[in-house]
Amino acid sequence: MQTTALRYFLAVARDGTIAAASNRLNVAPSAISRQIANLEAELGCPLFERRPRGMVLSQAGELLARHAHQVLLSAEQVVTEIQELEGLRRGLVRIATTEAFAIDLVPGVITAFHARHPGIRFELSTLPPGLVTQRVAQGEADLGLTFSLEPSVDTAVAYRASLDMVALCAPDHPLAVRSLIGLSDLAAYPVALLPRDTTLRTVLDAACAAEGIAIEPVFTSNVLSAILPFVRDTRGLTLMSSIVLQGEGWRDAFRVLPIRSDRSLARGIEVQTMRDRRLPRAVEAFLAALVAALPPSPER
The missing domain is CATH 3.40.190.290 (D-Maltodextrin-Binding Protein; domain 2)
Incomplete structure (x- = not known):
C-alpha cells in the first residue's frame, strides 16, 4: 500500500470530491481515481459511498483513514529525523490557526523565527476553531492556535490561557x-x-x-x-x-x-499538538517561540 495512494485517498476523504482533491493537490483527477481504484481492488471493498453531492467514506474507508494518517505521519517522521541530523537548518512547520491570530501575531513569530533559522519552511492555514483542532488531531497540522470555550479533549494542549x-x-x-x-x-x-x-x-x-x-x-x-x-x-x-x-x-x-x-x-485560547506524537525539532523550537509570544499562562 503506497503512501502516494494513501495521500490521495485522504485528500478525497477531506475534500469530498476527486475534482476538489485534484485542485488542492495539483494532480490530474484520473491519477487520483486510479490510485483509489487500486486501493479498493487491493482491499476488496469500496472505500467511498458515491453520492450526488460528493463522496463519503464507507465503514471500510473510515478504518483505512485512521490507519493512513498514522502511516503518513510515520513516513514524515523518518524524513524529519534524517533532516534533524543537520540541526535546525532544515524542516517544515505546519500551523493551523483561526484568522484572528493569522493577521499579525503568528506571522510576526514566523518572521522572527525565520531570521534565526532561514532554512525552516512554514505552511500557515486559516480555519474555523473546530477545524483547527481537527487538522491537528489528524496530523495534518503540527501546531494549532485557536479559541476554545472548553479545553480540547482531542489534542494535547501545550498552552492554554483566557483572554479578555x-x-x-x-x-x-x-x-x-x-x-x-x-x-x-x-x-x-x-x-x-x-x-x-x-x-x-x-x-x-x-x-x-x-x-x-x-x-x-x-x-x-x-x-x-x-x-x-x-x-x-x-x-x-x-x-x-x-x-x-x-x-x-x-x-x-x-x-x-x-x-x-x-x-x-474572556475566551480561552489553546496551542494544540497531536496527542502522543513526538514533535520534530523544528516544530518544538517554533512551539517554544510561539508560546513565548503569548501572555503568561496561569495554567502552565
Missing part, C-alpha cells in the same frame, strides 16, 4: 478618548461582528443578555480582515481578543478599548 475581549475603533472615534467603555456604549454606534456560530459571538451574546442589552451588528462577516477597514473608515466598532493586533502599524490605525461587563468576556 476588547473593542476596536478608529483613532478619531468619539469613544477613542475613553479608558473604559460598557456594553451599552457599543449599542450606540455601528458595530461589525463575526457570525453567531463563533466563540466571540457566543461569549458576547451571553454577556449582552445578562445586562438586557441588544447589539444588532450593521455588518457581519466571517472574515475579520474585511471588518477592519469598515472600523477604520467609519464610526463603527468591532470586538476581538486583546492580543490579536500587536504590531506598531496596527496601534496607529486603531484604538483598543477595554470593556466593562457584568459577565466575563
Whole structure:
C-alpha cells in the first residue's frame, strides 16, 4: 500500500470530491481515481459511498483513514529525523490557526523565527476553531492556535490561557478618548461582528443578555480582515481578543478599548499538538517561540 495512494485517498476523504482533491493537490483527477481504484481492488471493498453531492467514506474507508494518517505521519517522521541530523537548518512547520491570530501575531513569530533559522519552511492555514483542532488531531497540522470555550479533549494542549475581549475603533472615534467603555456604549454606534456560530459571538451574546442589552451588528462577516477597514473608515466598532493586533502599524490605525461587563468576556485560547506524537525539532523550537509570544499562562 503506497503512501502516494494513501495521500490521495485522504485528500478525497477531506475534500469530498476527486475534482476538489485534484485542485488542492495539483494532480490530474484520473491519477487520483486510479490510485483509489487500486486501493479498493487491493482491499476488496469500496472505500467511498458515491453520492450526488460528493463522496463519503464507507465503514471500510473510515478504518483505512485512521490507519493512513498514522502511516503518513510515520513516513514524515523518518524524513524529519534524517533532516534533524543537520540541526535546525532544515524542516517544515505546519500551523493551523483561526484568522484572528493569522493577521499579525503568528506571522510576526514566523518572521522572527525565520531570521534565526532561514532554512525552516512554514505552511500557515486559516480555519474555523473546530477545524483547527481537527487538522491537528489528524496530523495534518503540527501546531494549532485557536479559541476554545472548553479545553480540547482531542489534542494535547501545550498552552492554554483566557483572554479578555476588547473593542476596536478608529483613532478619531468619539469613544477613542475613553479608558473604559460598557456594553451599552457599543449599542450606540455601528458595530461589525463575526457570525453567531463563533466563540466571540457566543461569549458576547451571553454577556449582552445578562445586562438586557441588544447589539444588532450593521455588518457581519466571517472574515475579520474585511471588518477592519469598515472600523477604520467609519464610526463603527468591532470586538476581538486583546492580543490579536500587536504590531506598531496596527496601534496607529486603531484604538483598543477595554470593556466593562457584568459577565466575563474572556475566551480561552489553546496551542494544540497531536496527542502522543513526538514533535520534530523544528516544530518544538517554533512551539517554544510561539508560546513565548503569548501572555503568561496561569495554567502552565
